[in-house]
Amino acid sequence: MERTMVAARLHALGTPMTLDTIPIPKPRPTDVLVRVKACGIVPNMANVINNWPTWFPHQPLAKFPAIFGLDPAGVVEEVGEAVISVKPGDRVYVSPLRSCGSCKACRGGRRSECRYYTLNGYFSTSRDGQRIFDLYPYGGFSEYMTAPEYAIVNLSDNITFEQAGRFGYMGTSYGALKHAGAGPGQVAIIDGVTGTLGVAATVLCLAMGVSRILGTGRDERLLERVKALAPNRIEVMRLGEESVGEWAKSLTGGEGADFVVSALGAKAPAATMLDSMKGVRRGGKVVNVGGVAEDLPIDVKWLMDEQIHLIGSNWFTTEQGQEMADMVKTGTLDLSYLEHRTFPLSRVNEAISGLKDRDGGFSNYVVIP
Numbered sequence: 001m002e003r004t005m006v007a008a009r010l011h012a013l014g015t016p017m018t019l020d021t022i023p024i025p026k027p028r029p030t031d032v033l034v035r036v037k038a039c040g041i042v043p044n045m046a047n048v049i050n051n052w053p054t055w056f057p058h059q060p061l062a063k064f065p066a067i068f069g070l071d072p073a074g075v076v077e078e079v080g081e082a083v084i085s086v087k088p089g090d091r092v093y094v095s096p097l098r099s100c101g102s103c104k105a106c107r108g109g110r111r112s113e114c115r116y117y118t119l120n121g122y123f124s125t126s127r128d129g130q131r132i133f134d135l136y137p138y139g140g141f142s143e144y145m146t147a148p149e150y151a152i153v154n155l156s157d158n159i160t161f162e163q164a165g166r167f168g169y170m171g172t173s174y175g176a177l178k179h180a181g182a183g184p185g186q187v188a189i190i191d192g193v194t195g196t197l198g199v200a201a202t203v204l205c206l207a208m209g210v211s212r213i214l215g216t217g218r219d220e221r222l223l224e225r226v227k228a229l230a231p232n233r234i235e236v237m238r239l240g241e242e243s244v245g246e247w248a249k250s251l252t253g254g255e256g257a258d259f260v261v262s263a264l265g266a267k268a269p270a271a272t273m274l275d276s277m278k279g280v281r282r283g284g285k286v287v288n289v290g291g292v293a294e295d296l297p298i299d300v301k302w303l304m305d306e307q308i309h310l311i312g313s314n315w316f317t318t319e320q321g322q323e324m325a326d327m328v329k330t331g332t333l334d335l336s337y338l339e340h341r342t343f344p345l346s347r348v349n350e351a352i353s354g355l356k357d358r359d360g361g362f363s364n365y366v367v368i369p
């Protein structure tokens with residue numbers, strides 16, 4: 001008899017997901033089958049399932065009925081015959097980044113540059129993304145899912161599945177920090193420091209040895225919570241009180257920060273981003289990983305004179321996901337700041353719509369299938 005599982009599926013835009021009983025998939029030769037134990041919900045998920053096809057028609061969703069769920073973690077149940085390293089019983093995070101595997105970028109290990117770049121259980125960046133969704137139709141709002149071996153991050157016993165359910169946005173911040181060349185002795189500006197990406201970038205900077213973190217945000221109470229993570233290394237400023245660029249220069253003896261991570265929200269004006277950029281030193285890096293959606297009017301002569309690097313970054317490699325897991329294993333990266341709000345799969349709709357009540361980047365909404 002065919003074994004079945006329960007999955008939350010979206011049958012039409014703007015309707016609640018329903019719990020459907022469907023067959024448990026068999027992993028293909030290079031895939032693994034994971035029993036999902038937790039799946040994180042990112043703040044943007046509500047936008048994806050309600051508004052994405054209207055807002056960003058060039059980033060298609062999977063055909064309906066579709067199983068969403070971006071950040072699954074669980075236990076490997078079964079592996080395909082060509083899987084080499086992953087074993088049944090392994091505790092894992094499944095990175096949702098899927099790509100063709102055969103283009104130049106993929107062969108170079110740069111899967112996020114692939115034309116087929118698709119985030120499993122979320123959306124594709126390719127008009128041909130349905131091909132990838134057909135291969136991997138199972139998101140994390142499901143009891144079981146298949147995933148390619150290349151997407152698997154091994155978790156040590158001291159990482160909970162709820163914590164691993166946050167690896168997506170945490171890894172997004174980590175990927176940005178790798179682009180920035182973050183490391184010991186440096187000064188960082190993190191714009192939008194109180195949000196999901198911003199708080200993650202802060203704890204990652206602390207783990208990576210960054211000396212000083214200059215964070216900006218709007219919510220005074222959340223800014224104080226961020227500062228309390230490491231009061232001797234973190235300074236915070238309320239956006240709008242003064243120029244971020246001038247503030248950063250004044251705190252660094254006129255030198256400027258080594259890099260800016262721009263993790264501002266979608267409603268933030270480009271002028272805010274531009275102001276923070278002016279806080280970097282000569283040769284400094286500006287990495288955009290946030291939601292600013294306006295054109296940036298930029299003085300390219302300043303860019304040339306001061307040799308400023310402006311870099312777009314999104315998601316992260318499985319290798320970088322593994323590095324984060326390894327930092328948690330050794331205790332370098334402390335995820336104890338996360339406050340988990342867990343929901344059974346039957347309350348997935350409520351969980352997604354409830355994210356607007358979160359405590360900035362400290363809340364972690366997780367569905368338990």
Ligand SMILES: [Zn+2]
Pocket residue numbers: 099100101102103104105106107114115116
């Ligand atoms: Zn490719």
